[in-house]
Amino acid sequence: MDNHTFNQIKPYGPVSVGLNSLGVVCVGAVIATALSALDMNIVNGALLQMAMEFRNSEHIGWTITAYMIAMTTATPLYGKLSDIYGCRRAFAASFALFLTASIICSLAMSEAQIILARALQGLGGSGLLILSQIVIADLAPPRERGKYQGILVCVFMVSSAAGPTVGAFLTTHLSWQWIFYANLPLGTLSLALILSGLRFSARRLGQRVDIAGASLFSAASTILLLLLANIGSIVAWTSPITVAIAGIVAVIGMLFLLQQSYAAYPMFDLRLFRLRAFSVAVTVTGVTTFSMLGALVFLPRYFEIALVQDPHQVEIMLMQQAAAMAIGAIASGYLSSRFGLFKPFVLLGILLEAAALISLSIIVAIQANGAAFSSALICLGLGMGMVAPCMTVVVQNSVGDGNIGMGTATISYIRSLAGSVGATLAGGMMVAWLTQDFATIGLTMNASAMIVANVEQIKELPPQIQAVVLDAYRVALAVGLSVGGFLTMAASMLLLMLPDDRQAISRDTAASKS
Numbered sequence: 001m002d003n004h005t006f007n008q009i010k011p012y013g014p015v016s017v018g019l020n021s022l023g024v025v026c027v028g029a030v031i032a033t034a035l036s037a038l039d040m041n042i043v044n045g046a047l048l049q050m051a052m053e054f055r056n057s058e059h060i061g062w063t064i065t066a067y068m069i070a071m072t073t074a075t076p077l078y079g080k081l082s083d084i085y086g087c088r089r090a091f092a093a094s095f096a097l098f099l100t101a102s103i104i105c106s107l108a109m110s111e112a113q114i115i116l117a118r119a120l121q122g123l124g125g126s127g128l129l130i131l132s133q134i135v136i137a138d139l140a141p142p143r144e145r146g147k148y149q150g151i152l153v154c155v156f157m158v159s160s161a162a163g164p165t166v167g168a169f170l171t172t173h174l175s176w177q178w179i180f181y182a183n184l185p186l187g188t189l190s191l192a193l194i195l196s197g198l199r200f201s202a203r204r205l206g207q208r209v210d211i212a213g214a215s216l217f218s219a220a221s222t223i224l225l226l227l228l229a230n231i232g233s234i235v236a237w238t239s240p241i242t243v244a245i246a247g248i249v250a251v252i253g254m255l256f257l258l259q260q261s262y263a264a265y266p267m268f269d270l271r272l273f274r275l276r277a278f279s280v281a282v283t284v285t286g287v288t289t290f291s292m293l294g295a296l297v298f299l300p301r302y303f304e305i306a307l308v309q310d311p312h313q314v315e316i317m318l319m320q321q322a323a324a325m326a327i328g329a330i331a332s333g334y335l336s337s338r339f340g341l342f343k344p345f346v347l348l349g350i351l352l353e354a355a356a357l358i359s360l361s362i363i364v365a366i367q368a369n370g371a372a373f374s375s376a377l378i379c380l381g382l383g384m385g386m387v388a389p390c391m392t393v394v395v396q397n398s399v400g401d402g403n404i405g406m407g408t409a410t411i412s413y414i415r416s417l418a419g420s421v422g423a424t425l426a427g428g429m430m431v432a433w434l435t436q437d438f439a440t441i442g443l444t445m446n447a448s449a450m451i452v453a454n455v456e457q458i459k460e461l462p463p464q465i466q467a468v469v470l471d472a473y474r475v476a477l478a479v480g481l482s483v484g485g486f487l488t489m490a491a492s493m494l495l496l497m498l499p500d501d502r503q504a505i506s507r508d509t510a511a512s513k514s
Contacts, residue, residue, distance in 0.1 A: 028193030029132035037159035045168030070122030079409025094127020150333015213267035291484035328385025349386030356380035357485035
């Protein structure tokens with residue numbers, strides 16, 4: 001793609017709305033975000049009833065995995081579609097998929113049907129989530145984007161945390177089908193609000209969908225996410241199947257990058273990585289998310305095993321972190337818009353994250369009580385909340401109006417992928433630690449089985465084996481938290497390369513077009 005074409009990447013007929021229209025669209029986007037986030041894990045509270053009804057429920061957990069894989073893979077596709085066709089059309093398509101899939105889910109008669117329907121629902125839910133962030137950037141001035149993105153992050157955190165509770169409530173008092181029925185009136189209301197506040201925008205002349213690029217990307221992403229979801233449980237880390245699948249992903253990924261470098265209208269404009277603000281924001285987001293989820297993935301189970309907490313107590317502790325993240329997102333979003341600065345709030349948030357992770361590693365090592373954990377988790381939540389909306393706005397302000405969709409989708413996809421990779425590698429480290437400890441005392445138990453075993457199964461083990469498992473969890477968790485903390489600290493050093501203000505970001509954008 002030549003420089004002339006690159007310079008034409010601007011939306012035709014830019015959207016201009018009044019304050020009232022922006023407010024209407026924002027309410028619709030908040031509902032859309034809540035629906036997408038709720039449906040990520042709302043079925044958690046209904047899995048038992050589904051299993052009893054379908055009888056053959058060996059793979060019922062895939063109702064969650066299928067949604068998440070489809071949602072992650074589709075994110076960049078919606079970003080590109082919004083850049084070409086506008087958010088109005090993209091929103092209509094995503095709502096059509098989401099609501100249709102919700103109906104199919106409610107009518108499912110078997111395990112296979114509900115899993116396939118949930119994958120389709122994930123394709124729609126991806127659009128609801130990412131387009132809500134994109135439409136705010138389309139409508140709000142650059143300085144005001146922070147406070148709106150902060151609201152969306154807050155809603156996302158509260159909704160995703162409340163998902164299992166809402167699912168259990170609806171399942172207990174009505175039936176599991178109602179977790180899907182509820183999407184219909186709320187989704188219709190959200191779509192009506194968004195469409196009423198958005199004007200039609202003309203298709204970007206000369207642009208078309210990169211079918212080849214989208215196909216290669218979707219294939220590589222889906223295969224990789226399926227591997228990450230099954231490695232250590234269904235397939236072993238060092239098995240020939242794992243190596244072969246990883247090789248296939250690498251080959252498809254290289255073909256995708258090669259195709260993108262020659263495509264007339266690529267799905268990903270690789271030249272966006274020339275923008276310092278964009279590349280720094282995406283890199284920092286990837287590193288911090290990888291560190292965070294990799295370090296925290298086994299923390300809830302540690303609470304149950306080591307601190308002898310029941311699931312309700314664990315949920316309360318994690319809700320404290322979610323609430324702190326929501327507060328941090330609202331505060332940093334508002335303050336960044338108020339002062340027109342993003343870098344200070346991102347830096348403060350990352351330093352809070354690093355301090356919290358290192359504190360958690362010490363707390364685990366010395367076997368402190370739940371109060372110490374709560375304080376560190378609240379600090380961690382505040383830091384995470386401060387970073388997320390500001391990083392999104394930094395990317396949106398750096399890429400120019402014509403690439404807001406792709407830029408927003410890229411950082412969202414990297415965030416999801418880095419979290420999956422971090423959690424998977426943490427599982428591999430835990431397996432390695434357990435295997436070594438079992439070998440030390442002469443046991444031949446399957447370490448991978450201990451990772452996926454539920455807490456009750458672990459408590460039924462002989463005391464000697466319980467002690468080994470608990471010690472492995474403690475050591476692996478403490479090391480993982482320490483590594484996560486130091487990686488996050490290193491990410492804060494990268495953040496120093498971020499331009500200091502929006503003028504610097506604008507200069508970055510202008511330089512990329514010259």
